[in-house]
Amino acid sequence: MEVGSRKILFFSIPVTLLIMAIVYYSFHTGREIAKRYSPLVDAAMEVKLEATTAHLWFEEAISGDRTLDIEEIWAHLDQSEWYAHAMLDGGENQEGTFLALNSPHLRLKIEETIRGLHYFRQIAQQRWNAQSTSGIGSALDQRFDQAFLEFILAADDVETTLQKVIINDLQTFNFMEQLLMGFILMLGIVIAGLLLRYNANINKNIRALHKQEENLRITLNSIGDAVIVTDTEGVVTYINPVAIKLTGWTSVQAIGAPLAKVFNIVHAHTLEPVNNQVKKVLETGLIVGLANHTMLIARDGSEYQIADSGSPIRNPAGEISGVVLVFRDVSEEYTLLTELQSSQALIKTLLNTVPDMIWLKDVKGVYLTCNSKFERMYGAQENEIVGKTDHDFIDKELADFFQENDKKALIAGEATVNEELLTFADDGHIELVETIKTPMTDNKGNLIGILGIARDVTSYKESLAQLKESESRLKEAQIYAKIGYWELLADQKTGIWSEQMYALFGLVQESKAGPETLCEVMNKGDFPTFSASVKACFSSGHEHHVEYRITRPSDGEERWIECRGKVIADSDGKAQKISGFIQDITDRKNAQQTLRQSEATIRNKLKVILEPDAKIDALELSDIIDAQALQSLMDDFYNLTGMLGAILDLHGNILVAVGWQDICTQFHRCHPETRKKCIESDTLLTHGVAHGAFKEYNCKNNMWEMVTPIVIGGKHIGNVFIGQFFYKDKVPDVELFRKQAKTYGFDEQAYLAALDRVPRFTRDEVANGMHFYTKLTDIISVSSLSAIKQSRLLSEREREEKILKKSFEGAIQSIAMVVEARDPYTAGHQVRVANIAVLIATEMGLQPMQIDGIRWGAMIHDIGKINIPAEILSKPTKLTELEYELIKEHAQVGYNIMKTVDFPWPIADIAHQHHERVDGSGYPQGLKGSEICIEARIVAVADVVEAIGSHRPYRAALGLQVAMDEIKSKRGTGFDATVVDACIKVSEAVKLVLNG
Numbered sequence: 004m005e006v007g008s009r010k011i012l013f014f015s016i017p018v019t020l021l022i023m024a025i026v027y028y029s030f031h032t033g034r035e036i037a038k039r040y041s042p043l044v045d046a047a048m049e050v051k052l053e054a055t056t057a058h059l060w061f062e063e064a065i066s067g068d069r070t071l072d073i074e075e076i077w078a079h080l081d082q083s084e085w086y087a088h089a090m091l092d093g094g095e096n097q098e099g100t101f102l103a104l105n106s107p108h109l110r111l112k113i114e115e116t117i118r119g120l121h122y123f124r125q126i127a128q129q130r131w132n133a134q135s136t137s138g139i140g141s142a143l144d145q146r147f148d149q150a151f152l153e154f155i156l157a158a159d160d161v162e163t164t165l166q167k168v169i170i171n172d173l174q175t176f177n178f179m180e181q182l183l184m185g186f187i188l189m190l191g192i193v194i195a196g197l198l199l200r201y202n203a204n205i206n207k208n209i210r211a212l213h214k215q216e217e218n219l220r221i222t223l224n225s226i227g228d229a230v231i232v233t234d235t236e237g238v239v240t241y242i243n244p245v246a247i248k249l250t251g252w253t254s255v256q257a258i259g260a261p262l263a264k265v266f267n268i269v270h271a272h273t274l275e276p277v278n279n280q281v282k283k284v285l286e287t288g289l290i291v292g293l294a295n296h297t298m299l300i301a302r303d304g305s306e307y308q309i310a311d312s313g314s315p316i317r318n319p320a321g322e323i324s325g326v327v328l329v330f331r332d333v334s335e336e337y338t339l340l341t342e343l344q345s346s347q348a349l350i351k352t353l354l355n356t357v358p359d360m361i362w363l364k365d366v367k368g369v370y371l372t373c374n375s376k377f378e379r380m381y382g383a384q385e386n387e388i389v390g391k392t393d394h395d396f397i398d399k400e401l402a403d404f405f406q407e408n409d410k411k412a413l414i415a416g417e418a419t420v421n422e423e424l425l426t427f428a429d430d431g432h433i434e435l436v437e438t439i440k441t442p443m444t445d446n447k448g449n450l451i452g453i454l455g456i457a458r459d460v461t462s463y464k465e466s467l468a469q470l471k472e473s474e475s476r477l478k479e480a481q482i483y484a485k486i487g488y489w490e491l492l493a494d495q496k497t498g499i500w501s502e503q504m505y506a507l508f509g510l511v512q513e514s515k516a517g518p519e520t521l522c523e524v525m526n527k528g529d530f531p532t533f534s535a536s537v538k539a540c541f542s543s544g545h546e547h548h549v550e551y552r553i554t555r556p557s558d559g560e561e562r563w564i565e566c567r568g569k570v571i572a573d574s575d576g577k578a579q580k581i582s583g584f585i586q587d588i589t590d591r592k593n594a595q596q597t598l599r600q601s602e603a604t605i606r607n608k609l610k611v612i613l614e615p616d617a618k619i620d621a622l623e624l625s626d627i628i629d630a631q632a633l634q635s636l637m638d639d640f641y642n643l644t645g646m647l648g649a650i651l652d653l654h655g656n657i658l659v660a661v662g663w664q665d666i667c668t669q670f671h672r673c674h675p676e677t678r679k680k681c682i683e684s685d686t687l688l689t690h691g692v693a694h695g696a697f698k699e700y701n702c703k704n705n706m707w708e709m710v711t712p713i714v715i716g717g718k719h720i721g722n723v724f725i726g727q728f729f730y731k732d733k734v735p736d737v738e739l740f741r742k743q744a745k746t747y748g749f750d751e752q753a754y755l756a757a758l759d760r761v762p763r764f765t766r767d768e769v770a771n772g773m774h775f776y777t778k779l780t781d782i783i784s785v786s787s788l789s790a791i792k793q794s795r796l797l798s799e800r801e802r803e804e805k806i807l808k809k810s811f812e813g814a815i816q817s818i819a820m821v822v823e824a825r826d827p828y829t830a831g832h833q834v835r836v837a838n839i840a841v842l843i844a845t846e847m848g849l850q851p852m853q854i855d856g857i858r859w860g861a862m863i864h865d866i867g868k869i870n871i872p873a874e875i876l877s878k879p880t881k882l883t884e885l886e887y888e889l890i891k892e893h894a895q896v897g898y899n900i901m902k903t904v905d906f907p908w909p910i911a912d913i914a915h916q917h918h919e920r921v922d923g924s925g926y927p928q929g930l931k932g933s934e935i936c937i938e939a940r941i942v943a944v945a946d947v948v949e950a951i952g953s954h955r956p957y958r959a960a961l962g963l964q965v966a967m968d969e970i971k972s973k974r975g976t977g978f979d980a981t982v983v984d985a986c987i988k989v990s991e992a993v994k995l996v997l998n999g
Contacts, residue, residue: 032176040169041208042101046086047162053083058151059226061127065134080124087117106168112161119154126150139333140310149290152314163319231328237262237281249332251302271296280313284326290314308337360457366450368392368406382428409453412440434459491581507587509555526552541578544570563592624652624721628783630659637661645762646772652721655682664727666757671704674747680704689722697773705739709769711777715784723776731763832949837861838996839945846985856908861942864917867897894918895927909936917942920977940979944970944986952997963994
């Protein structure tokens, strides 16, 4: 360039004026190009920059950024449009003056860009006005993004076309310059300088253009959405920082890689791969939005819910040169949407689960929603009900009734309740429902509709009726059971009584009652106890339970009352009242008194039977004989002979009877006077008959009877009868009996018919029968007296056995004390062993007699130690082998001492075998298994458990757990397995024995 310049300078001198003209032309033309097109390039950039800024700020604003003012966003769009118009018509601002374009083609493209800007602003306005429904992924959102992309493409097209115009003008200019090159070669230094200056200006403009492009790139990198650009083969050519963050691929890693590898998307629910939309964009040339539930899996495995679209990139010729993917992380929005949908589904499920009918109407009565129970009532689905009114489903009268109740609730401004009888369309059943209608308002207090809830109260109404009936029956039951309900308030002055309370007390009913009312009827001596119990109930919460006497004013009768009550407290635990019941227990008290008297009588009779010196005079015949056995015997005798019989005591009480006739049971013993004659005949007319003899007599009702006495221990105690018969050789005086029928008002015909049914016996038959009954009385007399004597003998024997047992127990305890006196360190050992052995034997289910033997055997199982020196027994150090062998002798010594004593239990064997072991390893005999008596096997386990669990002179107590581990370790080898298992089961009780 410098050599050329020198040449130009050399040859340009002669033609200076011409060069000046050419330079002037070049300078003027270049300046005009720069002046015209440089501001237009800036304007084209500003159109996109202002619109892009508005787009970014709008996305932030609609996403919830309240710091952004929508008017500022509109202002950026206005500014973008101003620059576009400045390119068309010219204009001026602080950046400079803009000259109007002359190119018709470029002007059309700018006008198209302005229309795209208007359309984008229109969609933005619509989206802003419908924010609640224009969220990310919505159709309006997609239209919004589509409009912006179309605008950007149009602006890019303007910019591209402008560059073409500039290039064309520059080419024309260069052509002119080439024409002048010949002249320029002849120009000198001036022309060369002018050209250098011109080139410098051009380079400056180009650098400015590159800077603007870089600013655009920075802008794209700064937007909040992720952007990936691919070529027509789906290979990544550009990735912005947001996309780098979401995909986990760096720019170096991503550029040149297939899009499917970088942009790994799957269906969020199925995790199946989603078709890459680049291919579809290239095929259709349209903007393609991502499907719902699309999830991006980043390179590190992170997962993101994403939304947005892919758009084609077109070159100035309109051909697709690539695809731009714009997407964003909507994981949080997706989660919120999913939770919202779940919440809505849960609410709907809850509404459909509720057994009540639920619906919502607007203020005009049009249904907005309802639950499944309501659907059944109209026999239609919710989508068929919503948007309609009651008149679309039911007759006008009922529909008007429903809407009238709606109006009442709306006018009242609060919930109203009414009952309605509804017929369900699905199955035709009828329900009585209680309907609650409540006006609904929004968060601003504006009325939006009315909520209805209808509950089936058919069963409730029926239950209410049943409850009233039950209350009535309960009241009757309280009257029958003589029970009254009462309450006494915390002031101890005010009370509430049920009607039955007043009835039981014989008082006139009042609204309130208290202690002073009770004082009117209660026995004065019982009131202090009653009052003290009430105070204790209020102060400590103890149950109030007293019995007291009252004297009823209504009839002056004294009655016994049982009173119970419990304190009722509030949530803070403060006593509010006592609530309780009273019951008339007079009959129970009388029965208790009668029972006590009866028990006294029975005790006295037992005393007579069991005490040798007592006399039989206090006994009744019923106390001695077995009436059931005698009844069976006399039944058999009657079946054989047809002979009537009975056994009566001296008071005329019938204990055994067989074959009694209707004339007696239906007539004589039914009338007061004739029954009196029967009793007199049974008692007075039987006196003076000797034991072993019998007497014939005519009863006071003119029936033949025979009697023989029952004598026990010389005491006449009852009689055996043959009664209600006639002799065959003597005709009954019918007229006499007819007269008796008239006298006592009997049905004469029935009475005489009963007379005809009275049996007839010969005198021999009666005599033979009486001989049988006489012998029977002898048997009764002898057996009863023998039974009394036997009872007395057994009673005496039991007393003697108790004395003997007490003496035996004393002897055993004395022997045990002798052993323990020589071994103070093991004091109480034998007693504890005995107690443990009894626990084991009881758990094993042994008989009480056998358990007693185990107790006494264990009490003296170590009696053989009486033969061992005391210094060995109490030695505080380990025994020598010789001393241990001497200790082992105590089992044999104990056996030798006890074997000569005749016990009902194997006492000697327990002492002898309690150190034997079931595997034969014990001493002194080396017995095995069942060769050892069960009593000794039990004492062996108890002895070891007590020895380990208690203190010894050479060591402290090792504790129950060590003892249990010891017997478990030798279960089935050293110790009987059944005994060990039983000991383990009663271990808690054993622990008490050891600690006792």
